[in-house]
Amino acid sequence: MEKEINIAIFGSGNGSNAQRISEYFADKEGIKIATFVVNKKDAYMIERAKNLGIPCRVFGRNDFYNTNNVTDYLKEMDIDFVVLAGFLWLVPENILQTYQRRIVNIHPALLPLYGGKGMYGMNVHQAVIDNKEQESGITIHFVDEKYDEGTTIFQAKCNIAPDDTAETLAQKIHLLEYEHFPVVIEQVVGNLQHNN
Ligand code: GAR
Numbered sequence: 001m002e003k004e005i006n007i008a009i010f011g012s013g014n015g016s017n018a019q020r021i022s023e024y025f026a027d028k029e030g031i032k033i034a035t036f037v038v039n040k041k042d043a044y045m046i047e048r049a050k051n052l053g054i055p056c057r058v059f060g061r062n063d064f065y066n067t068n069n070v071t072d073y074l075k076e077m078d079i080d081f082v083v084l085a086g087f088l089w090l091v092p093e094n095i096l097q098t099y100q101r102r103i104v105n106i107h108p109a110l111l112p113l114y115g116g117k118g119m120y121g122m123n124v125h126q127a128v129i130d131n132k133e134q135e136s137g138i139t140i141h142f143v144d145e146k147y148d149e150g151t152t153i154f155q156a157k158c159n160i161a162p163d164d165t166a167e168t169l170a171q172k173i174h175l176l177e178y179e180h181f182p183v184v185i186e187q188v189v190g191n192l193q194h195n196n
Helices: 016-026 044-052 061-066 069-076 093-098 121-130 166-195
Strands: 005-011 031-038 056-058 081-084 103-107 135-142 152-159
Touching: 005 016, 005 166, 016 031, 016 044, 016 166, 031 044, 031 069, 031 166, 044 056, 061 069, 069 093, 081 166, 103 166, 121 166, 135 166, 152 166
Parallel strands: 005 031, 005 081, 031 056, 081 103
Antiparallel strands: 103 135, 135 152
16 A cells, blocks of 8 residues: 655645645545644644644744754654645755655746745735736746746636736635645645656
8 A cells, every 4th residue: 555645734824725735635545634834823824723633833933944843843744745835935955855846835926927035925916916917827836945936837827807906816816726736736746656
């Protein structure tokens, strides 16, 4: 029997994608959402973890960038794969080394457009609206040492209506994320298992 793949979901805030992904995998065999890792102690994602019965750990800047506390925890939890869902810091070198080609991120725009430092959440949607774009979308990509530059795995688009605002665009993007992110994670993890 193949080993169950344990996933850690990293986030910084609301955690609605983390919840959606957890619900998607709750009744599936072979993939388990083993923990949430959060870098803000007031993130609503912590509350969601409690409600879902998923372990959750909060790590601060020092833990991430000056120690092995996070990689030690991931090893302790037997984590095979990392998903960034609204995680707003660069992933440090020690985690990248441990999980090469095993970390994916979702970005709420069509990269390489509207990516890079400072481009997250509502900032992205406001910039897209300000530039009067006619479409936007989501990008799921592997994570490397730069913001939003790893290899693209998947993109999906949505149209922007003349009366869309940053808020209504955010809602459209979230729906795309909920629809596609869990399925793409399942595919990437499945490919990993086949190539091993
Ligand atoms: C999502 O829209 C995600 O794409 C975005 O933050 C939101 C988190 O929402 N991520 C980035 O902007 C990363 N640069 P959630 O916490 O409700 O899942």
